[in-house]
Amino acid sequence: MESATVRFAGDSGDGMQITGGQFTLTTALAGNDLATFPDFPAEIRAPAGTTYGVSAFQINFGARRIKTAGDHLDVLVATNPAALKVNLADVKSAGLVIVDTGQFNDKNLRKAHYDSNPLEDDTLAPYRVLKIDITQLTQDAVETVGVTKKEAVRSKNMWALGLVYWLFGRERAPTIAWLKRKFASKPEVLEANIAALNAGHAFGETSELQHEVAQIDVGPAAIPPGLYRAITGAEALAWGLVAGCEKAALRMVFCSYPITPASSLLHSLAALKSLNILTFQAEDEIAAACAAIGASYAGDMGITSSSGPGVALKTEALGLAIATELPLIVVNSQRAGPSTGMPTKTEQSDLYQAVYGRNADSPLVVLAARAPGDCFDVAVEAVRLATKYMTPVMLLTDGYIANASEPWLIPDLDAIASFPVKRRQDPEGYQPFARNPQTLARDWAVPGTPGLMHRIGGIERDSTSGNISYDPDNHQRMTDLRAAKIEGIANDIPLQEVDQGDLGADLVLVGWGSTYGPISRAVTTMLAEGYNVAHVHLRHIWPLPANLGDILNTYKKILIPEMNHGQLVTLLRDRYLVDAESLAQVNGKPFRVSDLEAAVRARISRKPGLEKKL
Amino acid sequence: MSGPDGIAALQPKDYATDQEVRWCPGCGDYAILKAVQRTLADLAADPAKTVFVSGIGCAARFPYYIATYGFHTIHGRAPAVATGVKLANPELDVWVVMGDGDALSIGGNHLMHCLRRNLDLNMLLFNNEIYGLTKGQYSPTSRAGLRTPSTPMGSIDQPLSAGLFALGVGARFFARGVDTQQKRLPEIFKRAHTHRGASLVEILQNCIVYNDGVFAGITERDVAEDRQVHVQHGEPLIFGKDQDRGLRLNPSTLSLEVVNLGDAGITEADVLRHDEKNRVLATLLAAMEPPTLPVALGVLYCDPTSSYDQSVHTQLDAAKGQAPAGGLQEVMRAGHTWTVEA
Numbered sequence: 001m002e003s004a005t006v007r008f009a010g011d012s013g014d015g016m017q018i019t020g021g022q023f024t025l026t027t028a029l030a031g032n033d034l035a036t037f038p039d040f041p042a043e044i045r046a047p048a049g050t051t052y053g054v055s056a057f058q059i060n061f062g063a064r065r066i067k068t069a070g071d072h073l074d075v076l077v078a079t080n081p082a083a084l085k086v087n088l089a090d091v092k093s094a095g096l097v098i099v100d101t102g103q104f105n106d107k108n109l110r111k112a113h114y115d116s117n118p119l120e121d122d123t124l125a126p127y128r129v130l131k132i133d134i135t136q137l138t139q140d141a142v143e144t145v146g147v148t149k150k151e152a153v154r155s156k157n158m159w160a161l162g163l164v165y166w167l168f169g170r171e172r173a174p175t176i177a178w179l180k181r182k183f184a185s186k187p188e189v190l191e192a193n194i195a196a197l198n199a200g201h202a203f204g205e206t207s208e209l210q211h212e213v214a215q216i217d218v219g220p221a222a223i224p225p226g227l228y229r230a231i232t233g234a235e236a237l238a239w240g241l242v243a244g245c246e247k248a249a250l251r252m253v254f255c256s257y258p259i260t261p262a263s264s265l266l267h268s269l270a271a272l273k274s275l276n277i278l279t280f281q282a283e284d285e286i287a288a289a290c291a292a293i294g295a296s297y298a299g300d301m302g303i304t305s306s307s308g309p310g311v312a313l314k315t316e317a318l319g320l321a322i323a324t325e326l327p328l329i330v331v332n333s334q335r336a337g338p339s340t341g342m343p344t345k346t347e348q349s350d351l352y353q354a355v356y357g358r359n360a361d362s363p364l365v366v367l368a369a370r371a372p373g374d375c376f377d378v379a380v381e382a383v384r385l386a387t388k389y390m391t392p393v394m395l396l397t398d399g400y401i402a403n404a405s406e407p408w409l410i411p412d413l414d415a416i417a418s419f420p421v422k423r424r425q426d427p428e429g430y431q432p433f434a435r436n437p438q439t440l441a442r443d444w445a446v447p448g449t450p451g452l453m454h455r456i457g458g459i460e461r462d463s464t465s466g467n468i469s470y471d472p473d474n475h476q477r478m479t480d481l482r483a484a485k486i487e488g489i490a491n492d493i494p495l496q497e498v499d500q501g502d503l504g505a506d507l508v509l510v511g512w513g514s515t516y517g518p519i520s521r522a523v524t525t526m527l528a529e530g531y532n533v534a535h536v537h538l539r540h541i542w543p544l545p546a547n548l549g550d551i552l553n554t555y556k557k558i559l560i561p562e563m564n565h566g567q568l569v570t571l572l573r574d575r576y577l578v579d580a581e582s583l584a585q586v587n588g589k590p591f592r593v594s595d596l597e598a599a600v601r602a603r604i605s606r607k608p609g610l611e612k613k614l
Numbered sequence: 615m616s617g618p619d620g621i622a623a624l625q626p627k628d629y630a631t632d633q634e635v636r637w638c639p640g641c642g643d644y645a646i647l648k649a650v651q652r653t654l655a656d657l658a659a660d661p662a663k664t665v666f667v668s669g670i671g672c673a674a675r676f677p678y679y680i681a682t683y684g685f686h687t688i689h690g691r692a693p694a695v696a697t698g699v700k701l702a703n704p705e706l707d708v709w710v711v712m713g714d715g716d717a718l719s720i721g722g723n724h725l726m727h728c729l730r731r732n733l734d735l736n737m738l739l740f741n742n743e744i745y746g747l748t749k750g751q752y753s754p755t756s757r758a759g760l761r762t763p764s765t766p767m768g769s770i771d772q773p774l775s776a777g778l779f780a781l782g783v784g785a786r787f788f789a790r791g792v793d794t795q796q797k798r799l800p801e802i803f804k805r806a807h808t809h810r811g812a813s814l815v816e817i818l819q820n821c822i823v824y825n826d827g828v829f830a831g832i833t834e835r836d837v838a839e840d841r842q843v844h845v846q847h848g849e850p851l852i853f854g855k856d857q858d859r860g861l862r863l864n865p866s867t868l869s870l871e872v873v874n875l876g877d878a879g880i881t882e883a884d885v886l887r888h889d890e891k892n893r894v895l896a897t898l899l900a901a902m903e904p905p906t907l908p909v910a911l912g913v914l915y916c917d918p919t920s921s922y923d924q925s926v927h928t929q930l931d932a933a934k935g936q937a938p939a940g941g942l943q944e945v946m947r948a949g950h951t952w953t954v955e956a
Contacts, residue, residue, distance in 0.1 A: 025950055028952060029952050031954065174950075224954070225953075225954045225955055225956035227947065227951055227952075227953055228951060228952050228953070228954055229947075229951045239942060239945070239946055243942060246941075246942065251702075253698065253701060253702055255698065272945070273929065273930055273933035273934075274933045274934055274936045274937040274938065275937060275941060275942055276930065276934055278701060278702075278926065278930055280697070280698075282694070282697075282727075283723055283724065283727035286694065287691070287697070287723075287727070290687065290688075290691040290694035290697075290698065290724075291695065291697045291698035291701065293687075293695055293698060294667070294685075294694070294696060294697060294700075294701075294702070295698035295699070295701060295702040296698075297685055297698070297699060298665075298698065298699045298700075298702035298703045298706065299702060299703065300703075302702075317688065319688075320687060320688050410946050410947055411946075413942060413943050447662070447663070447665045447699070447706055448662060448663055448703060448705065448706060449662060451662070452662070453661050453662060453682055453683050453684075454683065454684070455677050455683075455684035455685075455686065456684070456685060456686070457677070457684075457685060457687065458670075458686060458687065467633060467678070468633075468678060
């Protein structure tokens with residue numbers, strides 16, 4: 001098989017995220033490329049057995065490059081009726097469904113709102129089904145270990161994992177090693193988990209399942225050589241910000257207020273104090289932004305992080321950073337909105353907020369990460385632009401990227417160019433708002449420096465001295481300068497490249513952020529089928545790359561798939577007067593590759609003979 | 615004479631900028647500005663290591679008139695911006711200037727958390743019991759019944775006491791002064807400066823345009839001595855023109871009462887002595903209001919403990935001692951990794 005998609009689904013307390021994480025690690029060690037998608041409920045402890053308490057972890061892995069967590073499932077492991085009910089529709093026709101019959105009792109069926117037992121009616125007819133009493137078999141397997149019944153049942157996720165390891169011919173050793181570390185202080189629990197894992201695997205080997213289910217072989221993928229690890233977007237972002245600050249020779253002061261799904265960045269950075277990362281959990285979103293601005297004013301790299309509703313609260317402070325021209329990074333881990341919306345579900349609907357969402361003419365830099373590993377590179381770029389141009393930078397990621405993981409070629413930090421920040425030291429001729437003629441950035445003069453005492457603030461400033469000025473010409477000049485400074489950054493960012501396909505193709509799919517994976521996979525497939533289609537993916541949202549207009553003008557049709565109601569469409573139509581069409585999806589989920597392929601088919605015709613090899 | 619870093623001693627005028635001061639003629643802010651410049655001179659403060667951070671309001675123009683580093687920020691957020699400044703560089707001497715609306719209404723949350731965290735900031739609250747810059751609406755410290763453009767029938771809000779708020783949220787330093795008391799004010803500011811941790815000084819400040827004379831009942835020459843008690847640590851709480859009135863605790867009501875020395879055998883021994891480390895006493899003093907009780911001025915409460923910025927950097931230094939030799943590169947290579955062969 002070239003690739004396979006597996007989803008582990010169960011109750012919140014069933015350990016599905018751990019099971020998925022272990023399967024991911026083992027799969028990476030087997031040399032597959034992969035992408036994952038954890039999907040967990042918003043409730044901290046949803047009542048057991050309910051459909052809204054279902055927690056799932058999906059992994060797509062293959063012998064080819066993997067770009068998404070997969071559309072449809074080859075294998076679904078459902079450890080209770082609710083998990084089956086919520087996830088069954090995503091299973092491919094003739095896909096494999098593994099259920100724990102031990103949990104299909106009247107009570108659980110009722111909680112999942114099943115009128116009749118789906119294992120006994122024709123609900124599962126389109127699929128291949130393995131009905132196994134995993135609960136009982138786990139208890140039997142750990143009987144001799146001496147754990148309580150409750151503890152015994154808790155290790156049933158390892159039993160299921162053992163069975164899936166058998167199915168894909170995976171090694172158990174890495175998981176056993178992990179269990180030994182995790183349960184070092186609880187030898188009985190450790191023994192129970194290992195026994196369950198081995199029992200599940202043995203069940204696959206010995207129970208003559210081969211008559212019903214063949215083992216699946218997914219070979220290693222051709223991926224660039226080097227040292228790899230699995231990484232989530234939150235980790236990559238944290239490390240990228242650290243790397244960026246090191247390249248700028250600045251200490252990071254990270255100020256944040258907890259909010260889903262952005263908190264994991266605060267956790268990741270708080271754990272890196274040893275690298276001289278100062279983290280501050282503020283009393284609210286506003287204080288977090290203001291403290292970051294204060295830190296930048298005092299000469300550190302101030303960074304704040306939130307999700308859309310929190311960024312809304314920071315907006316006035318962003319205006320202050322724009323007005324006083326201080327470096328600042330604002331990370332927005334976007335979630336489904338508006339208002340509280342669906343905090344644990346993904347969306348990319350804060351593009352308007354990032355580009356336009358402030359009072360007055362207040363331009364800043366907007367960047368977007370496309371995948372977990374890409375967060376690292378975008379974070380380094382954010383520090384570079386914020387410090388070189390003395391400007392706030394909004395870095396957009398989303399709940400999907402933050403939590404999803406993928407294999408990551410660990411970068412060599414020495415190979416990343418440094419951009420050490422020069423702070424003003426010389427009092428001779430110092431003027432707080434005098435500008436570098438190339439970048440239009442003012443000097444960074446930090447309190448504590450002798451001879452550079454000056455006053456800045458949100459009131460309009462004289463374009464040289466920085467003193468309060470209500471002069472009409474000065475305000476015009478300063479507004480123009482603030483816009484020109486940000487627009488000029490277009491000359492200091494890479495030219496836009498076409499990700500796949502040719503210039504002048506019949507149709508281009510233009511994307512930004514986490515739609516990268518599905519668009520890329522869909523375009524690859526469509527090119528192979530002979531559609532003259534291309535893919536352009538933006539990292540720099542504001543300013544846009546200098547050549548983007550020229551590129552867009554070559555295409556006959558422009559389609560913009562976005563997990564919002566058409567925000568990039570507005571931006572590109574406004575900027576380039578192009579007839580861009582929106583493909584909007586706001587259901588809290590990433591695009592399906594198949595939906596994007598259908599969108600291409602609906603707009604252009606196949607050109608036989610043009611098939612490009614995958 | 616030279617300052618701590620060997621710089622030549624500066625006079626109060628050396629802390630003034632070349633900017634024209636634009637408060638209304640007769641505004642109490644002029645007097646506070648003068649007292650602060652006197653304080654900085656007395657402290658031989660290094661202008662390069664001194665930062666004034668303000669919010670929005672009449673008082674918030676303050677940094678433009680002080681020849682140190684200055685940051686005029688946004689409404690209510692001065693304590694939050696100052697937090698970032700102090701965390702980034704604890705060596706800086708950071709002053710925060712706020713008005714009553716700034717500090718206690720829109721910025722109440724930040725002030726509360728700054729005080730309880732005990733960040734080493736010198737915070738000056740200019741309390742004129744009115745919104746001046748927006749032309750005279752009632753503020754969170756305005757007295758009930760005050761008629762303003764937004765309360766034509768009189769304010770029905772109950773006013774907030776800055777002192778009770780501060781002590782209630784865990785402040786370790788609270789003092790109160792009056793704008794025109796040019797001898798006393800610098801002494802209070804110096805105490806606030808010396809205090810390691812968050813120090814809040816409430817300054818009763820007259821707004822000559824929108825709330826003129828609001829403190830006249832305390833500050834007019836003929837009533838001042840009978841309506842003000844200047845508290846000194848360890849000294850008896852005695853006041854009055856003839857220094858013949860004192861404050862005594864009424865144990866049955868757990869409240870303060872005024873006694874006349876000499877009446878019915880009452881002596882100085884019956885009068886409470888000020889203990890600035892006693893939060894309960896400070897709370898009783900902060901709550902005193904004329905006409906039944908005098909207003910307490912001076913350092914009502916000062917009980918230092920470790921400051922937040924100190925603790926943050928102690929943790930950071932301890933963590934840095936555990937830094938992996940290979941830095942971030944080593945962190946990224948730790949844990950589960952695998953090699954893909956060429």
